[in-house]
Amino acid sequence: MVLLTSSQVSVVLSSGIVVIFTFLLFLSGYILQQKSIQSLHTQIRPQDPIQRHKPPLVEHTPDIRHQTPKRRFGNLQDRIIIQAQLSAKEEAFDWSRLAYAQLVRDHSEVCNALIFFADLKRLRSPVPRLLLFPRNWVEGSDADVLNTALETSKRLLRKASRRYRVILVPVDAVGEQDGSDPSHYSLASIFSLAQYDRVLSFPSPGLVLNSAPLDSILAFSEPSSVAFYPALNTSVALSSLLLVKPSTSIFKALSHIRASNNIPDTHLLSNFFHSAPPLLEVGEKKLYTTAEQLRTAKTFNGTAFLTDTAFLYFHDSEVPGPEFEVPYSDTVKRRPKDDDQGFLWEKMYATYKDRRYNVCGMDLETWPPPYKQEKQHIEKKVTVKKTDL
Structure with a gap:
């Protein structure tokens, strides 16, 4: 039998208390860590769209594909809520057949497209992103090496692919036209993306302030061929959201018309799709x-x-x-x-x-740009000469 002194008993008790509290501290830290990890997973998980208004409880999940746009969206002045479920079966929504797509014809347009994709990534939109650009930018001659604008565009294309997960899609000029002329590229190229069910394109330049309604439009709206919002206006630049159902046959028809008549995209789309229904109800202006x-x-x-x-x-x-x-x-x-x-x-x-x-x-x-500054300078000189006379 071993007799312990009071000092030894005190050491054992204090050591036991230290071990117990150290274990409890470790356990509480572990629990907090797991909760933090679970919270982070929830925040970065891609979002899936659902209908904004819950349907009545039924024995089966209703087919949302054949509902009218008005019933799908209701009043867009309400917040469109994106949640992690699509149906009662908790099936993940498949975004792979949908896409946002921007066509850039000129080097000055690349940054505008990159800003769109940066906004969509920042807002955690799960929709694939496509950037259509002239093929000759990556298949140019050795003389293009000293082209500063081209080098800048290539840098931005690499950044789009690497940082914003953008799929780069080189396209050709419509018909047999010169690929070095930016005006020979057309929005008709978006119709060639037949591997996608629906594609949404933005007018440029702009800012995406809330991607949730736009994601929902892509998920639930199924136009016959194309839909515009607001209605296409040929008196100004192409300034509508463009929702396209890609089709190889429509792409060939538009390319033929564009190449043979050399008309701008606004007139091409408004003439070819003159009876296209609006993307949304006229009264829903807040989108x-x-x-x-x-x-x-x-x-x-x-x-x-x-x-x-x-x-x-x-x-x-x-x-x-x-x-x-x-x-x-x-x-x-x-x-x-x-x-x-x-x-x-x-x-x-x-x-x-x-x-x-x-x-x-x-x-x-x-501002004004150099060419406008030169024009203003010439006009000023003419005015001065007339005054002297």
Whole structure:
């Protein structure tokens, strides 16, 4: 029998208490770590779309493919909620047959497309992303090595593929036309993507503010061939969201018409699809807005704008594109008088400037452009000479 002194008993007890509390501390840390990991998995897991309004409980899952657009979306002023289930069977939604696609014809358009893809990745859209560009950019001659604009575009294409998981799709000019002329490339090329069921394209330049409604449109809307939102307007540049159901036969027909008549895409699409139904109901205006509509709105609610607007298109007849550095005095002249409206209007342009620098590594261009500066200089000299006379 071993007798322990009081000091030895004290050491044993204190050691036991230390071991017990160390174990409890380790156990609590392990539990917190597992909860944190589970929370991170939930946040980064790709999202799946569901209908915004729950259908009544039935014994089978209703077929959503043949419902009307109005019943699918209801009023887009409500938030479209994306959840991790599509049906009662908890089956994952297959996004592989859907895509966002942007066609760039000229080197100046590449950064705009990259900004779209950066927005979609930041908003965790699970939809595949495609970038269509002229094939001769990657199959050019040795003389193109010194082309700074081409090298910049190649750098941005590599970044799009590596950082934003964009699928690069080289395309040819329509028909047998010259591939070095940007005007010989057409949105008809999107119809050639026959491996996809539906493809959505944005007007450029713009910002994606909320990808959830756009993902839902791709998931649930099935146009016969093409649908526009808003309705296609041939008086301005192609400024509509374009939802396409790719078809090789339609692609060949559009390419033939485009090559033989050399007409712009706005007239090509509006003439070929003159009876195409609208993508959404006319009254549902919150999905899409332009910079001019934001600037000139008579009544404005900043909270509603940020909540309900999914896409902003930088079209304004009185303001240059967002890629230009406009003198602040000109900005002040056009700034809306309402404080909230003016703040958000300026913020959208500032956001684009930030995206252009951080995503593309580009500063804003000077305004007016060099060719306009030269024209203004010539006009000024003519005016001075007339004054002297």
